[in-house]
Amino acid sequence: MKRDMDLVRDILLYLEDKPSWSGVITNQFEGRKHDLVWHYHCMMLIDAGLVEGKVIPKSTTGDSFTVRVNALSWSGHELLETIRNDTVWSKTKLRIKQTSGTMSIELIKSVANEFVSKRVTAASELSVLSGILA
Numbered sequence: 001m002k003r004d005m006d007l008v009r010d011i012l013l014y015l016e017d018k019p020s021w022s023g024v025i026t027n028q029f030e031g032r033k034h035d036l037v038w039h040y041h042c043m044m045l046i047d048a049g050l051v052e053g054k055v056i057p058k059s060t061t062g063d064s065f066t067v068r069v070n071a072l073s074w075s076g077h078e079l080l081e082t083i084r085n086d087t088v089w090s091k092t093k094l095r096i097k098q099t100s101g102t103m104s105i106e107l108i109k110s111v112a113n114e115f116v117s118k119r120v121t122a123a124s125e126l127s128v129l130s131g132i133l134a
Contacts, residue, residue: 005103007041009089012080015051015072042067048105050076079105082112091115 045051053069
């Protein structure tokens, strides 16, 4: 199964809105019941240390497996902060597609951080310019 980084971002955004104590079962996500792609991506996020949770075997749920996700980890929050903005996310994906085509988490964070840094610098320069003109 291929990794879908848009789905990874969607899962991180979804989980951020949930209380960490809720322990969401992946087959309870709205519109994604028994979706193996969703389950698989949650498993990968746990494995990568971006999400805290565990795999629940078939015997307890009736499915082949499901995943219980408890919360974003610190690393999950850090990644989400760099890719939260839709413009930054779109530009990050485009830059990676045009240059390497390889969508690793580390590369995504690096490229997204470049765009975020440029936005901060531009905003700071605009603020200084506004202060001079005022």
